[in-house]
Amino acid sequence: MAVPMQFLSDNAAPVHPAVWEALRAADEADAPYDNDFLSRRLDEAFGGLFGCEVAALWVATGTAANCLALAPMVPPHGGVVCHREAHIEVDEAGAPGFYLHGAKLILAEGEGARLTPGDIEAAIDPIRDDVHQVQPHALSVTQTSEYGRAYSPGDMSALARFARERGLGFHVDGARFANAVAHLDCLPREACAGSDVLSFGFVKNGGMGAEAIVFFDPALADVVRYRRKRAGHLQSKGRFLAAQILAMLDDDLWLRNARAANAAAAEIAGACGSRLMHPVEANELFVRLSSSEREWLRASGFSFYDWGEDAARFVTAWNTRAEDAAALAKAIAEL
Amino acid sequence: MAVPMQFLSDNAAPVHPAVWEALRAADEADAPYDNDFLSRRLDEAFGGLFGCEVAALWVATGTAANCLALAPMVPPHGGVVCHREAHIEVDEAGAPGFYLHGAKLILAEGEGARLTPGDIEAAIDPIRDDVHQVQPHALSVTQTSEYGRAYSPGDMSALARFARERGLGFHVDGARFANAVAHLDCLPREACAGSDVLSFGFVKNGGMGAEAIVFFDPALADVVRYRRKRAGHLQSKGRFLAAQILAMLDDDLWLRNARAANAAAAEIAGACGSRLMHPVEANELFVRLSSSEREWLRASGFSFYDWGEDAARFVTAWNTRAEDAAALAKAIAEL
Amino acid sequence: MAVPMQFLSDNAAPVHPAVWEALRAADEADAPYDNDFLSRRLDEAFGGLFGCEVAALWVATGTAANCLALAPMVPPHGGVVCHREAHIEVDEAGAPGFYLHGAKLILAEGEGARLTPGDIEAAIDPIRDDVHQVQPHALSVTQTSEYGRAYSPGDMSALARFARERGLGFHVDGARFANAVAHLDCLPREACAGSDVLSFGFVKNGGMGAEAIVFFDPALADVVRYRRKRAGHLQSKGRFLAAQILAMLDDDLWLRNARAANAAAAEIAGACGSRLMHPVEANELFVRLSSSEREWLRASGFSFYDWGEDAARFVTAWNTRAEDAAALAKAIAEL
Amino acid sequence: MAVPMQFLSDNAAPVHPAVWEALRAADEADAPYDNDFLSRRLDEAFGGLFGCEVAALWVATGTAANCLALAPMVPPHGGVVCHREAHIEVDEAGAPGFYLHGAKLILAEGEGARLTPGDIEAAIDPIRDDVHQVQPHALSVTQTSEYGRAYSPGDMSALARFARERGLGFHVDGARFANAVAHLDCLPREACAGSDVLSFGFVKNGGMGAEAIVFFDPALADVVRYRRKRAGHLQSKGRFLAAQILAMLDDDLWLRNARAANAAAAEIAGACGSRLMHPVEANELFVRLSSSEREWLRASGFSFYDWGEDAARFVTAWNTRAEDAAALAKAIAEL
Known part of the structure; x- marks a missing residue:
């Protein structure tokens, strides 16, 4: 064979034909960075999809999306709770340590690479509330998880409630968020209910090199605009990233794929x-x-x-x- | 009008038609990251162009290229000499501070945003050789400079000699390196003679979102492979970046453009x-x-x-x- | 001779006899770190001196004091305006780059190593308000300056007003703050009027190895308690640092010296x-x-x-x- | 009672009388930082104790000693293998993340908070040798361990051999190194046999605020001199730290205590x-x-x-x- x-x-996988078409259509010169017409449509496009006000930024990779998403919620002396097998812990070459300036990943155990509030408590309740130990500042879960398991809307809501009670920012790594929504057959916002920020993946789902960071608290995005540039992720022909994403959102291509x-x-x-x-x-x-x-x-x-x-x-x-x-x-x- | x-x-500017063609040709699934056939051709392609052994890595932006190029030469407690109006100082949102973990840019003055050995001496000779002051570890110049001025092969050689004498790594920011070679009408290696690493820009010259970091000391690249991933710059469909670069090198498109x-x-x-x-x-x-x-x-x-x-x-x-x-x-x- | x-x-210089006496008196075992009786008196002691609520932390060096003071006011992507000859720029081996995770010092010129609002404007007004340039987040001035010049209470107030208008945190490096108060013959708070945080130096003035970071906004100290430990500056026998400082405050020894x-x-x-x-x-x-x-x-x-x-x-x-x-x-x- | x-x-605990005496004797003005007569005697004093050439630096705390000891062996993208209950992991507020610029602690399990080569293999052998995972660059063990257990000279030699084979730097956290030597009744060098650097603790053993970093590879110290200043740990009256340490070494006070x-x-x-x-x-x-x-x-x-x-x-x-x-x-x- x-x-x-x-x-x-x-x-x-290859790039979806509709994405190719959108890329070609974006070729004409436009303002550089994210001042072009396409990039400026992202907030509205994702706002429509999620049914609420959001701020959305493109970046080229999931690693950058995850780390930039966490950046405004975690100070350098803080910690992020995640699963022991989370992609940010296992497969991002220490990128969270880089982007968060030495902040620590606090590892929790949970079935199917998923976490419940109880799993998180088991990880953070032993942390003494004193300056000798790194305190948790955010929670990051992966939807679908590293073992292809989905969090139901109820699971997500429970996590969000828990995070709020404990004063934790709540991030969803959605490298395969589309697959979760397809499986759950729910509204997009239900699949990340209550989260502060979502890394919404497109590269694995028909894109070429564009992911979105969707901030449900738009104020967080203001910090991340600086952080993105500072990380060398503000591409000068950003219109090509926006074009991919808009093509994926158009007519729910992301969901169909x-x-x-x-x-x-x-x-x-x-x-x-x-x-x-x-x-x-x-x-x-x-x-x-x-x-x-x-x-x-x-x-x-x-x-x-x-x-x-x-x-x-x-x-x-x-x-x-x-x-x-x-x-x-x-x-x-x-x- | x-x-x-x-x-x-x-x-x-738009993407050059030959680059579009190469992108389309790269669509078929291949190994992810930089294990694909195209990415694996870069070392040889640049080696041929420069007439020496090199290691070459793609990244999406010039800011990432510059900072990753400097990373293996500058420890966090070190400094990089550059022009006061250098792009890395003025227009990269502090990216060198991020990528080099707080290392310092040591600013020199020079005509036309270019530096001579004398200009550099004026900046670094007053630095006391003690632990209270940041010591220079590398030199970074821009070819062509931020005011569109070229360093001649002789200029570059003199800088390289000076850098070697002073124990400085030598980086060339070549966001517009092609324009310099076109102007100087010299061999590519002459336009960055003696440098350890070159950020070779393609985005401003017909590419979509790919620059090359060319290491004339291939050992430096081994560190940078980790740093690139850690910075979220290892794209999973890296073949599309390699494709752009190879198309630009093919038949000297970069030079013609x-x-x-x-x-x-x-x-x-x-x-x-x-x-x-x-x-x-x-x-x-x-x-x-x-x-x-x-x-x-x-x-x-x-x-x-x-x-x-x-x-x-x-x-x-x-x-x-x-x-x-x-x-x-x-x-x-x-x- | x-x-x-x-x-x-x-x-x-040697350690003042009264400081020696206080050190000996602190020898008896007490709770470690800063849970001892002496360390817990610092807030009140400085509150009395400055006539307002403060939070005060000891550290061993002026460099640590300056950098920890700035830490809660400056994000990693931000900048600190200071004089071109400021100690934090010239003589701290890049410590601000370390403690502030790559944040940038934005250098201003001013007579006698002092700054006026106009000097600061000259440095920051050219900064474009876009993500490509590092934005100022704090101002740091030295009282007395690196050339032994004092800011009058009026000078300080004008700087504080300017900082507030521009949304800048305001730090005073007071390695020789005592000498300024002695010269100005004013209240201690007047010599740093309107500032958010003061590095109050004692080592040059009769101490052995203890400086105070005095936060006029006590909330800032909550972050710094973590940052201090994380920097290895939370000494386990902290009572000896507190003892030095309290001895210096006692009966205005700091001022007499x-x-x-x-x-x-x-x-x-x-x-x-x-x-x-x-x-x-x-x-x-x-x-x-x-x-x-x-x-x-x-x-x-x-x-x-x-x-x-x-x-x-x-x-x-x-x-x-x-x-x-x-x-x-x-x-x-x-x- | x-x-x-x-x-x-x-x-x-209190400070030992002999240390007090040495502190008083050091009062007379001398050169600042570590240019004084006492600080300049450290290399020789520790060289004599360990029977080999060393470079020794003082710092105020064990956290700073550990982190500065690791700094020249671990790049920001690297990892340090240590026990899951190691002090650097559990009780230093993330200081290694700060000092090593986001490098990762790779956690191993072992009896009594001690590690064997087999324990370390279990932790690092699953790490894929690719850029997606943080690679180990150093090993850190605690002598005596966090549960008061000693490594025998044979244990140490086996760890050193293993570290060398795997290309790992080898650090010993000796906050209670003296207690180990007292227990083992061996030569000091045998209790840290083959290690590259030792954090030698004195504060828990009769000192006031001074620990030593002893580099068995003196070249490592050259980097750390800069890192120490950059971390605000180069005290200006460093003679008082050197005095404590020399008093502890004198007539084996450290061992008797x-x-x-x-x-x-x-x-x-x-x-x-x-x-x-x-x-x-x-x-x-x-x-x-x-x-x-x-x-x-x-x-x-x-x-x-x-x-x-x-x-x-x-x-x-x-x-x-x-x-x-x-x-x-x-x-x-x-x-």
Whole structure:
């Protein structure tokens, strides 16, 4: 088989045709940075989507989005509660330490890489309220989580209530926020209910290089405008980032793409049975597979990452072909 | 006149058709981050251009390129000598303070926003060699300078020699490096002779959102790979940045574009006479113009920035139309 | 002459007997850090001195005091306006860059290392109000200045008013604050009128290793308690720092010591005539002296620093002997 | 009983008479900072003690010592392996994040708050060797550990060998290093065998406010001299810190004091039997005691901290009176 059937990463998928079209349409010279007509439409576009006033900024990557989102809520001497397997802890090369100037990630445990108020209490209640220990200033959760699990609107509301009670800012890392909304079949704001700021991912979902930081408290964005420039993330041809995002929002392309990815994952999940390490609620599957089983699948033309010694991770994307998903489901069923 | 004749900023210019083509060609899924086939060609492509072994990394912006280039040469307690009007000092929102963790910019004065070894000595010789004062660890110059002035190969060699004698790393901010090479009509390496690292700009010269950091000491790049990720600048679809850069290098598009921009600037310069505040060696013109003269030019359809009270800045780009340059030259001549 | 007559630095002077006595009295075990009885008296002691509610924290050095004082007023992306020759710019090894996480010192020019509102305007008015440039968030002035010049109560009030109008926090570096009050013969609060926080120095004035950060806005101290610990400046036997400071405040020892130092400086100044580079208002003298004159003075038993090529700096202290001051005055008069 | 029998913290103990004497002897004016005669003797004094060339710097606190010791070995994008209960992780308010500019503490598990090479492997072997994860650059262990456990010379050598193999710098937090040497009855260098740098504590052992950073690789100290000043830890009357340390080294006062504290702890330990949570090898006892037992002990005149719900921590010091130790032993035995 010449080209492998791609389940490696949604990070690697192509750019959606509608995004290409929008990019081309943005080519004409406009004001630099974020003074162009497209960038100036973001607040309104996201405000409409979420049904409330927001301030929205583009950046190129999820790592930058997460760190800039947290920046106005966490002083350098403060801490951010997150899951022990959160992307900001595990896979961002210490970026929060950089952007937050040495602030600390306070790690909590929770099922499926998700956190409940109780999980968070277990992590922060032992912290003595004195100057010798780093105090928590914000909470960050991932929707859907690093294991593809969604927080329901009720889960989110409970977290938001807890955060408010404890005086914590509340950030949602939404690298796969679209997949969560598609799974929950709820309003976008319900999927991040009560949060102060959302990193809304588009790159994994058909974009090229643009994510949005959506501030539900617009005042936070005023600080972040400076921080974004200071981090070298204010692109001079920012209109191309805004164009991608607006194309994704247009006619709910973001949601349609996520539904397609989720559906492909669900089809494969149906064939995995007890091999599944986590319920499949989005576009990621963690599947127990022996080394020889993985070898056989690769020989059969499927491309994916190992997940430890005895498992594999499969990721579908907006462009996963129905026949490829079906082929993978069939191959796993036959193992 | 409906559309203004654009002399505002090369930052705002369109993307070159060859770059568009390369972007489209890169769409097919490939390995994420910089493990794709295109990103892996950069070292060789720049090595060929400069005639020596290099390591080259893409980033989205010049600010990130400059700061990441300096990062492996300057410890947090160190300093970087640069011109008082250098972009890193004036227009990067304190990004060097962020990326270098509080390191200090040591400001020197020099004609045309350029520095000579003597200028640098004047800035650093008064620094006492004790722990109470920040010691210089690197030198950063801009080619072409913030006033559009080029360093000749001899100038660069002299700076490199001086830097080596003083134990300073040597960085060249080449946001408009292409314009310098076009003006100097020299080999690329001659235009940054002896430097340790070059920020090679493409965004102002026909790119969309990709600059290169070219390390002439490849070992420096090993640190910067971590720093780039940590700064949120490792884009997951990095192939699109590599594609832009390779397209610009292909068949010397970068040089042809710069020559076009320089030629347009030269034509306008010819009409400015003693109004010019600086000799025009690249694609920027700083022109003494009264408030009413500027008003008249704007009314005539030209778009540009004021430069203080009594002057204006005009910038040409790869796509400046010959007729627009001619029209501006004529308009200024007639003032 | 066996022992040189010491005019090198008030930094090197002995500890005052009353401070020794207080140190010994503090020896008995007490609660660690700043939970001891002495540390808990600081707020009240300084509140009484300044006639208003304050929060006061001890630290070991003036550099730590200055940087921690500024920390709650200046975000990492912000700037601090100070004089080009301010101690925080020139002689603290980049400590503000460290403590403020890369925030920038915005340098202003002013006579005698002092600043007026006009001087500050000249420095900050050219800063564009956009995200590309670092915006000022605080003002820091030195009382007495690096050239031994005092700000009058009226000067301070004018600066405070200006700072308030411009939304700037206002810090006074009072390494030699005592000398200013002694010179101005005013109330302590008048000598730092309207400021938000004062670094009140004791080490140069008879202490061993304790300075106070006095917050006129006590809320600022709440942040700094964390920052102090995080900087390793919360000493476990903090009672010894509190003891020094309380001894200095007791019966106005700080003021009496400063008066003694100022008087010695005044006597020497009387002999210097036009050799003085700056009026002598505190305990530092900057005196034009040729190389051979300095050589002769050293041969005569006086110890001091050169100040550039053609001058010397003499510093008196709380313990400068009358006969030494008289001898120096005589020696200079005879040159 | 008027004065409680003090087992709260060695941090709160008085200053040893010999240290007082040395402080008084240092009063005479000398060169400021660390240019005085006493500070300049430190390298030789520690060189003699450890039997090798070293560079030694004083600082006021253990937190500063630890962080400055690590600074030259860990880049901002790097990590430090330490125990999950290490002081630098738990009780320094995030100081490593500050001093190391966001570098990460990589937490390992080990018995008695000690680490073995195997413990460290368990923590770092899962770290992927790619730019998305923070790589370990140094190892930090505490001698004696946070639970009062000593590393034998063999333990230390094994850690040093492991660190060297893995390319890790090796730091020993020796806040209670003296107690370890007293327990192990070995040469000082054996108790930190193979390490690159030691934070050698004196404050808990009879000092007032001085610890030493001892660099077995003197080149590391050259960077730290700048970092110390930049952190506001270069005291201008540094001679008083050097005096304390030299007094502690003189005639092995440090060792005699530690032996006294250890002996007092051993006596109490003898009465604790199975109540002990950890073997007692230094001057700290962690003792299982119910709430009512603790209440009774306090009523009997003993001062100490609770350790969680069902235990207490007792700390002896150089000045613990034999009768107090005996009384506590008796009281616990009688429970």
